[in-house]
Amino acid sequence: MKRLKLWSFLPAFLAAITLQAADLDITKYGAKGDGTTLNTEAIQRAIDACHQKGGGKVIVPAGNFLSGTVVLKDNVTLHLQKDAVLLGSIDLEHYKNLDPFTEGLGIDVGWALLVAVDAKNIGIEGEGAIDGQGPALKAKHILTDTRAEGQRWGLRPFLVRIVRCDGVRVNGVTLKYAGAWTSHYFQSRNIDIENVKIHSFGVAHNDGIGIDGSQDVRIKNCDIVSGDDALVFKTTSSKMACKNIEVSGLRLKSNQAGIKMGTESMAPFENIKITNCHIYDTKNGGIKLLTVDGAHLRNVEISDITMDEVRTPMLFRLGSRLSVFRKNSDTKQQTGTFENVVIRNVKAKAAADAQLKPPSGILITGVPGHYITNLTLENIHIDLAGGGSAKDAREVVPEAIDQYPEVKTFGPKIPAYGVWARHVKGLKLKNVSFTLASNDLRPALICEDGIALEVNNWKVPQTTGAQAIIRLEDVAGAQINKVEVAGKAEAFVRVEGEKSKAIKLQSNKISGMKKLVKGKAEVKPEAAAALK
Known part of the structure; x- marks a missing residue:
């Protein structure tokens, strides 16, 4: 990210205060x-x-x-x-x-x-x-x-x-x-x-x-x-972006979100850096980055974050609500973009009593035809309660294309306990790990309608009886490397959907799996061949 130069105004401002007489x-x-x-x-x-x-x-x-x-x-x-x-x-x-x-x-x-x-x-x-x-x-x-x-x-x-x-x-x-x-x-x-x-x-x-x-x-x-929301970024007008912002050293407790971006989102959010913050006892999301009213959300970096007793640690949403907040000066916009965002060095203890039951760690979703692009999650660890069933693993999440962007909009159940991602392109998940307080029959990762997915250096906790550790549905291109699975499942990766292809696995430690890969009948032959 371009280095921000924010404080040229301060010497003049402080000098002005010093010289003032009254x-x-x-x-x-x-x-x-x-x-x-x-x-x-x-x-x-x-x-x-x-x-x-x-x-x-x-x-x-x-x-x-x-x-x-x-x-x-x-x-x-x-x-x-x-x-x-x-x-x-x-x-x-x-x-x-x-x-x-x-x-x-x-x-x-x-x-x-x-x-x-x-x-x-x-x-x-x-x-x-x-x-x-x-x-x-x-x-x-x-x-x-x-x-x-x-x-x-x-x-x-x-x-x-x-x-x-x-x-x-x-x-x-x-x-x-x-x-x-x-x-x-x-x-x-x-x-x-x-x-x-x-x-x-x-x-x-x-x-x-x-x-x-x-x-x-x-x-x-x-x-x-x-x-x-404790710290929230908005653009209630399309005329001026949230831009060139640095945040550090905050303690945040909220009945809603700790860090939130985009509840109102007409103008861009760009060149924003947030670091070294502690979020605790927060009832409706730790980090929530959203653009739903036409804004371009890009070049955002959030790092070195700890969370304790936070309901649903992360939500990333590109949607098409397309509201107007200053009706005398603005008009309805087209769907925006969500790109080039990095979240790294996050340790979170997710609350067991959450708005999602059973709890999930990370939700990522665009809408059909509009992908969240080049989102990187790196060095992420989340403690979760577990408890998901085989039925929960097949929960269908609503698109809610034009709805208010909130965790509960997609609940009350999410089919993955770790990361659930839909309508994503260039999603990179590096050095991600979870712990579970109880067994969970949901996959650690589900990706639906994805392009160019990268999964590297994951550590998946001990579970037994799941259909799959990772499920890919209509994913065109995925690299799954150096994933270490402690438990047992029917398959390491389950591939579904006619659009699935070019799935590559390398250097994974998965000794407890009955099968390396399992695909449904509608998976094209070349997708299955790529998995061997």
Whole structure:
């Protein structure tokens, strides 16, 4: 991957902050930290005065400062001192929506507590916190709004929204209990997020850090506990890609995904590198890379990831939902692409109580006519519960071509316990191993509608009674090399489908197999011959 050059903006930004003359305390503009006085106007006066003086810091001292929507301006940093809390009002009338849009489930959203729109050189820093009071806000909201939760939640405010800004620094603060998404960075550039703590849960849709069509981004050493996706990349507009992004040193816990890309996916995701992260106690996927609304997802590298008690460690999806989220400026697109992605050095303990029953490790699927291309999984180890039956091994997985891209969309059962791949081209699976807590009669690997599959240096755990260790269905070209199988099965490789051909095996350790290869009657003679 091309080496990213992201931080040329930082020296100028830091120098600008150093030279700024105005450090203004919000209490000098009438703000009271008693937790009950509404301080929206007082805080905004302090920000506006700081901006008019050329920039500087707006100081929030110790106390609980209740507020509705406040707007950051050019060259202003909001500095929250120790024990300072910017406390979100629980009255929806106190919030503004300065950039309305529709999110992936079709809900109109965009209200927020702290907002910046078309601003330059802004910051949020300090040892204090921003608390949206999400659970209390919801409790008050539902007293008068009797619609279903899936229809009304969009009125509740995000905690932090950064819209079309250039030069954004967020450092040291704690973000808590948003009414909806916790932090959303839309079509912005030169973003530096470091040492941020997020504890945001209790209501639906509490995403942690959301990068939406933003570029030249660094996220480092953050600790996120979120009710929804912890770290999520979106492109709700086709106008600007998520591009040139580096992430490292994150701890991620979520009721949804740890690392997710593409729930809304109109513009590309490219040149993104994520490394050295720990994902734990996550309910709906460890790593999920998706493009379903026309985006090109390419040149992404994720490495050195550990996972503990994660439901379904990985999902990769190219689909054709083709939604539009900003209907006044975008139109429906054609199916996108998913190519040149590398996932390496991953150790995962999959949760036994998962949304797939029995659990599976890795799901990979395009749609007919649109292949996930050149995906490499290397140095992967996953601990699984096992327990799959012979019937489970023949489960038919729905195509769900235009559906919301989620693990449960393809469940509740997957016919392989290790890797299930469909509509793939150039898939490379290198140095992959699994452990099983109980016997599993499903194959370790199933590939359906594949081209140029490579399997190298696998270690397959002890199982007995399975029909096959690997099943290939309509696979045109596969190399299976140096696979070591500890258990016994009817066949090492079972080949099915009229399109199967050019399957090659070399240097595999499979002493417990009754047969090296078994193919059904519809397999063409040349495919069978290639296996001998």
